[in-house]
Each structure stands twice: as structure tokens, then as C-alpha cells.
Amino acid sequence: DRPKEPVFMPKGDNVVFSIPESFLPDKYKGLGLLVMPRFGNEAKEEIGIREISVPPLGDILDLKRDENFSLFIPKHRRIAAKLTSIFLGVRNVDDLLATAAYARDRVNPYLFNYALSVAILHRQDTNDLDIPSIIRTFPDKYVDSKVFGRAREDANVIPDGYRQPIEIPKDYTASDLEEEHRLFYFREDIGLNLHHWHWHLVYPFEGDKSVVDKNRRGELFYYMHQQVIARYNFERLCNGMQRVERFVDWDSEIKEAYFPKLDSLVSSRAWPARVKNQKLQNLKRDADGINVDVDDLKRWRDRIFDAIHSGRVQNQDGTFTALTENGGIDVLGNMVEASILSPNRELYGDLHNMGHVLLSYIHDPDHRHLESFGVIGDSATAMRDPIFYRWHAFIDDLFQEYKSALPRYPVAQLNNPGVTVKNIEIKTQGSNQSNLLQTFWQQSDVDLSRGMDFQPRGSVFVRFTHLQHRPFTYTVQVQSDGAREGTCRIFLAPKFDERGNPWLFRDQRLMFIELDKFQVNLKQGQNTITRNSGDSSVTIPFERTYRDLSTSRPQSGEALAKFNFCGCGWPDNLLIPKGNAAGFACQLFVMISNMADDKVNQNIAGQCSDALSYCGIKDKLYPDRRSMGYPFDRMPRDGVETLQQFLTPNMRVQDVNLLFENKTYKPKSAP
Ligand code: CUO
Known part of the structure; x- marks a missing residue:
């Protein structure tokens, strides 16, 4: 504090x-x-x-x-x-x-x-x-800097208990003249940025090997960030925009600008803005010990592509290691990021991290203005800037290049003989219509006083607006020829591309966002599986994202203990993309895979495991033996051009309408 x-x-x-x-x-x-x-x-x-x-x-x-x-x-x-x-x-x-x-x-x-x-x-x-949430200690990384002036005033003048929440307008960083601003609610979502900060806290890339070397961490780096891009693209399509353009031409001007409107309370300086049409430049900042050229980045990139295309990496000692079908992505993840587990940091460099650095100093590459880095230079703030997504779309493309060279899944690795998914239905709370998802704006309050130094004591609440969805339930009808264990995998994707055309499977597979993954025990005959959206393996509940900052504090000891991994998780309020006011056409995909190929034998009792899909489980193996992103992580087998052709009997697709209600609900009044 x-x-x-x-x-x-x-x-x-x-x-x-x-x-x-x-x-x-x-x-x-x-x-x-x-x-x-x-x-x-x-x-x-x-x-x-x-x-x-x-x-x-x-x-x-x-x-x-x-x-x-x-x-x-x-x-x-x-x-x-x-x-x-x-x-x-x-x-x-x-x-x-x-x-x-x-x-x-x-x-x-x-x-x-x-x-x-x-x-x-x-x-x-x-x-x-x-561990306290970082927004409690450093609220300046998450909210409009204007708030702090008002908060100081209120804290000094108005007695504790009489202070009204200070309202932050929902879009304060730009106007509608800027097309990219349509995505403000995603990029600047507090919960999303907290998730990203927490993920990188749980998976450091440098330090003691005992801290860095976690099961499949390189693969999880790939998968969590792949899902960020898939979700961002989904949101873009909902807003009538195209998928994000990869940042590949590093000599070109970057047309998207970003003005963060954040001030650091620690350094008493504003976070620098990134104006439009700047180009990457060589960095020479002696004060930071940084001396890196754009050409360094290019050499690392080319060597990584060489490794991908030759199917092997060159280790520090000159020997080679093959990028195997299942383990290769983990090696590549560590190599691209790069973590200390990279097989050869001399040769393959530090591509992803230094990309963040070059972009974050684009306004002052030689430190002549004594300026610090922009928001993309800090994992707590990076996701606010549109360039984050362009950079990570490039990084993801490297991984996809590797994935597309892997053997395709044959039917035998997809099907689950004896198991047939017969029907899928979504029921949204408060609606009679089937297969409808609904989103809206919601306001919430958080207390920032614990991050505000030298102020009178007492709480200072700010009220911010974020996307939210109505809770819903999946009901899946499954026919089984006997008692079987399986994994139910649920994904969602836009039904059409940005031009309104049906997708080719090879493209649509990259648009699928994971909504949930859980074990099912099937009995012989007809089975009805029901699952609540709030139980998703991707998200953590709203109260946990904000922890003790929220007005509705989790009070039980159970909820307060084991926050550590538990703080990592996609924010529940962004589980479902925004959709649009006319209704956005989506496809819900459900698969029951064969547990024999999924199962990891370990005891996870007592561990926080409810956001395992993107965060793993503390001190445990990643609880799914399949490649992350399965079954969409590879190119389709021969002859498969559409999603329908990809399906085996244990999979099914349901059209879903995603409707946005442009209404703002006050705290506690949400539908
Ligand atoms: Cu999470 Cu680039 O890795 O920010």
C-alpha cells in the first residue's frame, strides 16, 4: 500500500x-x-x-x-x-x-x-x-490521470463515508474520428490489463531457473497471446473493422497513434504518447544500457524462420535439436519470447521482448529528450496500445508458420468413436430466445486510496464503465455407446469474414476463441450436459479480478486464500465479444474429445484451477495433454475446406446471435 x-x-x-x-x-x-x-x-x-x-x-x-x-x-x-x-x-x-x-x-x-x-x-x-492486485498499489497504470486530482480534492475536503464515486467517462483516450478507438473497451479494460500483468508475473522469462522453468510455459506464451489476437480480431469484426494488420514491414510508418492519458504517480511524469506515422529506429540509450538496431530484430526473425523451415534449432553448443510435433512449439515459444529457456539467445536473440522495447522508445530512441518508455514497454499497460496487437499478430504469425508445417490431425485424432453430439443450445438469463448472447455496458466501482500516497485516509472510489454479458447456460445433448470420460471443449467464432463471406476453415480456425473446457462423465445412452458461463475455464470472476478493491469483497477465507495463481485469468466481463446492435452472427463449436488422449494424471485438489486454459495450474502440469488450441491449432486434413467438413460425430456447430444493447447499467442494477 x-x-x-x-x-x-x-x-x-x-x-x-x-x-x-x-x-x-x-x-x-x-x-x-x-x-x-x-x-x-x-x-x-x-x-x-x-x-x-x-x-x-x-x-x-x-x-x-x-x-x-x-x-x-x-x-x-x-x-x-x-x-x-x-x-x-x-x-x-x-x-x-x-x-x-x-x-x-x-x-x-x-x-x-x-x-x-x-x-x-x-x-x-x-x-x-x-498478493495484492497491482491496481491497488499502482492505480495510475489503469485509470485516467484526471481522476487523481479530483480524488485528492475529495479526500482532503469531504469526510470518509460521504465521498461520491468519481466517474471516469467510458472513452476518454480518443474520439470517434479515430477508427481504432472503437476498440477502447477491449484495449483499455482494467481486468484485461490486470490479466496480462498477472500472466507475466506467473510466467517470468528471466530469473532463477526454478521460477522460469514451468511445464509448457513456451507453448502457453504462444497460446495465451494467440487467443488475445483471436479475441481482438473477433471484436474488430463486431465493430465492422478488418482483422488486425500484422506489423511486418519494420521500415514503414505506423499509422495508428496512441495517447494513453496516464500519469505515473511514482515518477510524477506522463506516460509518453506514440504519435502517428513514426518509424522504428535503432535504439541507443546508454542510460538504460540499450543498444539495439532494427537490423538485429530482422536477423533474429530470419534465423527463427530458418529454424522453423528446417525443423530444427541450433543450440548454444552448436548441436541441433529437432522441433518435434508436440514439443516444438514449447521450444519455439521460449525462443521467440525470448525466455532464459531459449535454446540459443545469441543466435535467435530476444525478438518479441525487444520488439516491445523498440516500439516503446519510438518517440525518443537516443534518449535526447530524457523520456521514458511508452505503455507497450510495461506488461501492466501494454494492451492499451493498438500497436501491441499489430506486433503480437506478427509474433503469432511466426507460430502459425510453424504450426502449418505440422502433420494435420487425421480423423482418428479428432473423433471419439461411440460419442455423438446431438444438440447444443444456449439459454441466456432473462431471455426466452434460444442461442442468443447479450452484451451491454456496466459500471463498477473500485477504491483507489491504497495507491495514493500522502493523502488523508479513507476510501476514494472511482466508477468506470466496462463491457459485460448476461450470464448464460450451455445445454449439450450427447449420445454415448457406453460409460466414457471425455473433455468438453467449447469455442466461438464469427460466422462470416469481414466481407460477409463464409470462411474457409483454414482461416476461420484462427478466429475461434476458447470459452470453456471441462471433463464430462458420459453414461450409456442419452446424456444432457449443462454448464454455466460463470464456470468457464478461461475466466476468473469479476470479484477476483478486482479482489479487495471491489465493493463486493470476497469474504470467505477460501476465496481470499490462494489468490496467487487465482489472480491470473481472463476477466469474466470480456468472456463474450461485444457483438453489435443488429445482432452479430457467430458459430458455437462443441467437441467431446477422447479422455484417453487428454488426460494428465495428477492431483490438483486444493489448487486454484478455474482459469486453467490460459493460465495453467500452479506447480502442476498443464492439465490437458493435447496441443494448446486443439483441435484448431493445425491446418485441416486434405479435402476439408469448411467447418462443416471438418466435423466428426463428436463435434457440433450451432449458430448463435450476439446482440449488444447500447445501455449503461449502474452498479448493482445490471440485468
Ligand atoms: Cu504479453 Cu508481448 O507478451 O506482452
């Missing part, structure tokens, strides 16, 4: 840390003895910090407290890995607390928050500890 206030000031619900005088930063030494007791009197609970000898922080302190921090910048990654290692290495929770208390007022607040969060996520003895 309150990242810039000294550690001895009360935090959270009036907890105060009593720290040894020797831990104080120099400017409070001596003075500390005078000010600490004063704040101690305000607090309800006092936590004593042990005086231990903390390892030297060294170059971790090179990043000043009022600078911005980005994991994409190699120097920042290195010091983040160092600080994380320090937090991971201390013997017990008491020492971790002491080390954190010592570091907190010395280290850059963003860096401190990141390293401590990763350590808490990965230490055994902090397994059950709740």
Missing part, C-alpha cells in the same frame, strides 16, 4: 511496522526516532521487524525511486532477477519481512512490488499469502 510513503507510516487497515533505526533510509535517520512513534499511535496493529543483516542491494539501487520500470529492458530484468533472488533466498517469512522492509524505501517502488510479488508466488512458505 502507498508505495512512496515510508515504511513506518501505517499501511492497509492501520497496520504499522516498527522497524529498527538502522533500516531507515538516511534522510529519516535520527529524525526517525521522532516521527516513528507518532505514526505508531495511529495504528491498530503493530508488527515488529527483526534487525537482520540484509545482503547488499548493489546495482539494484541504480534504478532510481522516481524512474519507470520495465521487465522488457534487459538491465531492469537483471536487477529484478537479483532482487527476486534475494527475496527467494532468505530463510523464513520473518527474514523475508525484514528484508522487504529494508528494501522498500530504498528500491524503486515498481521494481520492489514486482520482485516481492514473484517471490511470494514462488516461495513455499508464502504459498497461501494474498
